[in-house]
């Protein structure tokens with residue numbers, strides 16, 4: 318992008334109430350069949366309009382066509398039995414009843430490519446599309462076949478790569494892999510997690526690639542977990558050195574209201590950084606000045622032409638007006654700092 322400080326959201330945005338029950342994760346669809354297909358397209362039109370109205374530069378699909386950021390992709394695969402469920406601890410944090418891997422995994426058809434093609438036809442703006450990361454996928458399942466997190470993640474990485482190449486082919490500009498699990502399983506991240514991610518982006522040449530690592534949606538299990546993390550959240554320190562050496566182009570992080578020491582961003586110097594300047598766990602809309610302050614802090618560790626103001630995480634569970642308010646605050650905050658940078662540049666010239 319030629320524009321300084323281009324804004325975007327981390328991924329999910331609230332769905333219209335006629336499509337799915339609002340302010341809820343995993344909310345079931347209210348439509349079915351053909352109505353659901355056209356309902357999802359209408360929802361894509363709505364989130365596009367909302368992002369454009371707010372002035373967002375890099376738009377996302379807001380995950381309007383999926384119920385959940387991990388599961389919906391897995392539903393499109395073979396080898397996973399959704400009827401056979403086991404209870405596992407997700408991200409070492411909360412128990413969930415999850416589907417079982419019962420045989421070799423494969424991707425008989427594209428999962429999101431038709432949605433992406435439709436979205437591409439609606440706008441000329443750069444589009445960011447999220448896929449789940451291999452490690453986070455593994456962490457959301459019970460594996461009764463590979464019996465190895467590493468082997469299963471590698472297989473998923475190959476399937477994600479097929480999907481990513483098709484998303485690239487229909488004109489998606491940035492493909493982001495959501496890896497909240499990277500904030501929990503440090504040893505595995507360094508051992509095989511980033512290798513799998515690099516397998517997932519192999520051969521992508523036209524689009525840019527990103528990894529999103531966060532402290533999760535603002536739901537109770539995550540908020541309780543954050544309470545146990547102490548006064549300084551140094552999780553990023555464990556995985557950034559290896560990410561810095563990886564082929565991933567961009568890293569999406571949580572910064573606003575978080576206890577992450579912002580200087581840790583120095584460890585990924587050279588990467589483009591989506592700086593989370595909007596707290597998705599708070600029902601208060603940030604002031605533009607608060608957003609600007611976070612961006613200014615991050616600018617000490619990220620070159621201005623590599624800084625992308627963003628939200629900490631997805632906003633799916635938030636009320637729609639709150640989400641819209643936060644997008645506008647992000648844009649206004651970025652504009653304050655953009656003006657400062659341009660004024661400094663003009664003064665130096």
Ligand SMILES: [Zn+2]
Pocket residue numbers: 327497529530531532533534629630631
């Ligand atoms: Zn997130």
